[in-house]
Amino acid sequence: MTPAIPVVFIHGLWIHSDAWQPWVELYASAGYDPIAPGWPGDSGTAAQTRANAAGVANKGIDEITNGYFDVIRGLPAAPIVIGHSFGGLIAQKLLAAGVAAAAIAIDPGQIKGVRPLPLAQIRSALPVLSKPGNKKRAVALTRKQFRYGFGNAISATESGELFDRFAIPGPGRPLFEASVANFKKSSPAAVDTKRSDRGPLLILGGGQDHTVPAVVAQAAQKLYSGSGAVTDYQVFPDRGHSLVLDHGWREIADYTLSWLRRQGL
Known part of the structure; x- marks a missing residue:
């Protein structure tokens, strides 16, 4: 019997890994071996992470990436990695x-x-970037900020429920690192987009997303155009940044499973 392919789900800023649980269950039922580990410093639940915000402070892109390198080293085979927001980076x-x-x-x-740097993206990042001292701190969104950045394409009631269940403080450092990446020769936000011998990549965008507008996701896909490796893009026009955890998550999850089957994975 062929061993199940490992899948590692990676959350983004301000969302606890528990939000991936429906995906974990769906992928397990589809024959994969999924896990959803948190970022370095995360606690076991959203409530515990909120209570220990200092645990996630001052973690940068490299530290977070290295945490997932450590996870992958313990797996029996190279996994499929699925990330949302900074988890996608x-x-x-x-x-x-x-x-x-x-x-x-x-x-x-x-x-x-x-x-591209749309105004909506700038506004979504302001809770962190407006204060230089936030680079070394953990920053939590308010309910209103979450509504704008994540829940703008769903009802206010659902946005509030998602905030209560999954919102956590996030380190400010990754946003500062990404915001100046194009002005530095070396940046932790750099990715080798020219590598031709890598596995397939799917980039998904939400047409109503304020935090990472679809034009930003599509621009990332275009950077891979010369690699020769599979790099696909799909936009969901009516979806916001909450698309992986709101009531419509299954549409996105089913699309990812179909794409993986097309890749023979």
């Missing part, structure tokens, strides 16, 4: 490093080389 770094069999980046954080 991390997933791309893992794929480019050759430790993942394939990657799916959903509303992925901005990698070095992406040029």
